[in-house]
Amino acid sequence: MRGERHLAAVCPSDERGPEGPRGATGPQRLDAGRAAPGGGVGRQADNDAVRLATWNVNSIRSRADRVVAWLQRRDVDVLALQETKCRDDQFPEDRFTALGYEVAHVGHSQWNGVAVLSRVGLADVTIDFPGQPHWGDSPATEARALGATCGGVRVWSLYVPNGRALDDPHYQYKLQWLAALRETAAGWLADDPGAQVALVGDWNIAPQDDDVWDMRVFATSTHVSEPERAAFRAVVDAGYADVVRPHAPGPGVYTYWDYTQLRFPRREGMRIDFVLGSPALAARTTYALVDREERKGKGASDHAPVVVDLAD
């Protein structure tokens, strides 16, 4: 089942492989914020700088216009998406292939679903990391991980299980899922210490007290519990560093704000979306940004995109 979906989910651009031409413009500073010349379709072949981003979009169909505009405005090369919230046959691929992106996605239901868009090549698509545990056949807990090699970087778009509540069976599933991810990701570095790997997405964990606006609110909640934080640290200890934090120091730098209770205007958020990079990837990181602007206005996702620049 999964294998068939895998092939059905991938829509490679036929005229450009992983080593293909990159297009018309060099990398811009993230803070420049200007539209890419030539419609933002690619980069020159004279450098291998890559702008990588991750975004929990809370439905790709309702967010497609916004994502398209943002990709062009920020001149992003590779975007990992979470909570696409659509089946594979519903994914609006054409919106992105029209901009020069190759698209890989997997979604089984109205919940979750992950994707990777890339205009610097997209190869070796893998649905689910090796050893990934599953919650029976429940569609609510499927479609959580997709890996693809983009411009020499192995990118994993991850949607870590939410956990729901400390006494909910989904919480134990979340911890098992994270343990399996750590085990697998540690193995990749054992096999190749120089591997360029990015573990990106919605981790549903706030690793430090500074990563929520008020710890008292979360006293009995998931996302901040010590076992979850230990599971996150274990991935970091396996060699995957938070490459954003050095460029976005806290407190008060969040990536998610609940739709309810005016959390965004009150600046009451959580930092739960991360780009964790292998040593070789971390060494290339030159700049990072949480694009809080994208949380503003009508039709925003409840998450902001997180962007990382990798040097050539």
Added chain:
DNA sequence: ATGGTAGCTAGGCTA
């Protein structure tokens, strides 16, 4: 103690 909002999909579940 509940509700607040958004999305999918047509009553309730998930986040």
